[in-house]
Amino acid sequence: MATIREVAEAAGVSRMTVSNVINGRQGKVSARTVERVEAVIAATGYVPDESARALSSRSSRIIALLMHHRPGPEVHLANPHDAIFVGSVERAVTAAGFTFIMASAEDVVATARTLGAWRVDGLIVLGSVADEVNDLVAGTDRPVVFVDNYSQDPEVLLVGIDDELGGHLAGAHLITAGHREVAFAGPFGATVGVVEHRLRGLRSAVAQAGVEEPARCVIDVGNGPGDAAHAVAALLAAEPRPTAVLAASDVLAIGLMGQLSDHAIRVPEDMSVIGFDDVPLSALVRPALTTVRQDIAAKGNSAVANVVGRIRGDAVPPTGRADPTLVVRGTVARAPFAD
Amino acid sequence: MATIREVAEAAGVSRMTVSNVINGRQGKVSARTVERVEAVIAATGYVPDESARALSSRSSRIIALLMHHRPGPEVHLANPHDAIFVGSVERAVTAAGFTFIMASAEDVVATARTLGAWRVDGLIVLGSVADEVNDLVAGTDRPVVFVDNYSQDPEVLLVGIDDELGGHLAGAHLITAGHREVAFAGPFGATVGVVEHRLRGLRSAVAQAGVEEPARCVIDVGNGPGDAAHAVAALLAAEPRPTAVLAASDVLAIGLMGQLSDHAIRVPEDMSVIGFDDVPLSALVRPALTTVRQDIAAKGNSAVANVVGRIRGDAVPPTGRADPTLVVRGTVARAPFAD
DNA sequence: TTGAAAGCGCTAACAT
DNA sequence: ATGTTAGCGCTTTCAA
DSSP states (O other), rough: OHHHHHHHHHTTSSSHHHHHHHTTTTTTSSSSHHHHHHHHHHHTOOOOHHHHHHHHHHHEEEEEEEOOOSSSSSGGGSHHHHHHHHHHHHHHHHHHOOOOEEEEOOOOHHHHHHHTTOSSSSSESSOOTTTTHHHHHTTTSSEEEEOOOOOOOOTTTTTEHHHHHHHHHHHHHHHHHTOEEEEEEOTTTTTTSSHHHHHHHHHHHEEEEEEESTTEEEEOOOOSSSSSHHHHHHHHHSSOOOOOEEESHHHHHHHHHHHHHHOOTTTTTTTTEEEEEEEEEHHHSSSSSSEEEEOHHHHHHHHHHHHHHHHTTSSSOOOEEEEEEEESSSSSOOOOTTO | OHHHHHHHHHTTTTHHHHHHTTTTTTTTSHOOOOOOOHHHHHHHTOOOOOOHHHHHHHOOEEEEEEEEESSSSSGGGSSSHHHHHHHHHHHHHHHHTEEEEEEEEOHHHHHHHHHTTOOEEEEESSSSSTTTTHHHHTSSSSEEEEEEEOOOTSSSSSEEEEEHHHHHHHHHHHHHTTOEEEEEEEEEETSSSSHHHHHHHHHHHHTTTTTTSTTTTEEOOOSSTTTHHHHHHHHHHHHHHHSSESSHHHHHHHHHHHHHHTTTTTTTTOOOOEEEEOOOOOOSSSSSSSSEOOHHHHHHHHHHHHHHHHTSSOOOOOOEEEEEEOOOOOOOOOOTTOO
């Protein structure tokens, strides 16, 4: 491995000149010298040592995505929402000229500390983080953005969507189709606030139609293998039986559809289903899934734009919650017995 | 940020002693001194600077997963196979006491060089890498393992499955169900060798049944939005029309099922479908997907075990190809008009 | 069991 | 436009 010193000697210049060439410092080096140094670099295959650079400059030009995941065999990334988000972040980070790395761990605070020890320049945090938010922010002087977070602290920078509006859109659509007894299913334990807000929005829409106890059937369901089966069992046992269900994610909605099919309950004739996210899969299944759409890639781009802006000291693009929309496909029908 | 020097002074010892405590060097420091130093570390919240450690020790204790992806908006990780693989690698790396990072890029060789400049200790490479293999291996003195790679070079260390056997299992199952005209659909451009070997295995099984031109209908199909539609159009236009199709992945199989449904072709009565991988989703859809199963997490564990073994200089666990199995569910029926 | 000296490869700050 | 000096924070090597 060649070092900057060897390159400097071979080119007959000082190490600083080589450094200036590497870092493309315009106007600090004459064109002829640049050429000579670059020739030596190409010939030797020299690559600057990043740990030395980071140590000396106190900056790594790395932006890291930190994902929280729960213990157990479940893979966080198996969730298409997360996969798409990660992909969009990676692209935006690379396009901005930074190096992208991702770290996934149960203990986000500890991992943030590890990344900090690597002098990462910015951090994007995905996953259910609540109490840890303050520890995370306090533990670093670098820009941090949280994704889909419902922290108490209004100062915390985040990107996300208006989950309550999403739930409301779904509820209004079901009400319009004549549904009154509407159920909700989601992983309440897995996220902090997101699922709750979707339920709240659903209830507000149903309540506006004059329903006394809106969405009284609420099912807490994980992503495990048998979970969809339990959820559907609970759904069908509810009294009175709901005619529609809003799932907190498309994947869950598809799982429910499969179980309903096993119970000979037709979707949408006997039971309407709405998903959340609009992942690509939802257009593939049959009947195609009616769902609340969020622009996941836009969320990733916003997060990166904000972090990069703060690193560079530029104008900082705003963060906040975007508005989801409803995508009508084939899983909502008029409620049975609706007038 | 506290430094080792400050900790040393506060504890009244030399920097080397603090270093020995940090690195848990047994027997180099007395128990009393360890205790004192650890108290100071806890009090100051000292975290060793990793770039300085890497620079000085020439090792980062990082194992990196390098993913190749193609240009365009498509997200590599959206593939459940890749997501599960990444998850299992991350878990195994962390369990082995290393830090995990993931980098995804179009130019794997360039990114490998970047990671090398960070002194990563080991590398796992996922994705369609062919010509780059030699450059990658030549460019580093660290252990590298390739995943699902069909390199010419037999010396290249890899983990994967016997894709040809997988195709053969599917073919034999279809033959047993009376199918003779069998189609194959897969993204030939996206991988190097994997899809081809699955097709080869399918053909060998069909040929064994005495079929003259086994699997003559071969459809090259990507993962884009309209791709499944084109594939099904090609499938239904083929003359003679196939009675069964093997898809190179479960996600593709599900996409085909949706399109077949739109054409009022029933699965499995009119068309049998087999997938590949057995991702969780395949058990959720209806009819549940018959598929060739591979143990993705085992593949990840093998890759990590090999890299870690080589880093430590321990006995190196063997690499190689595991055997897939057939999971029979509900998408294969007896061929129409079969005797 | 502990410490002192030297240096990993690079860059910031200041010369010239 | 180029060079010199002095570290960044840690570990290695060798001594005590």
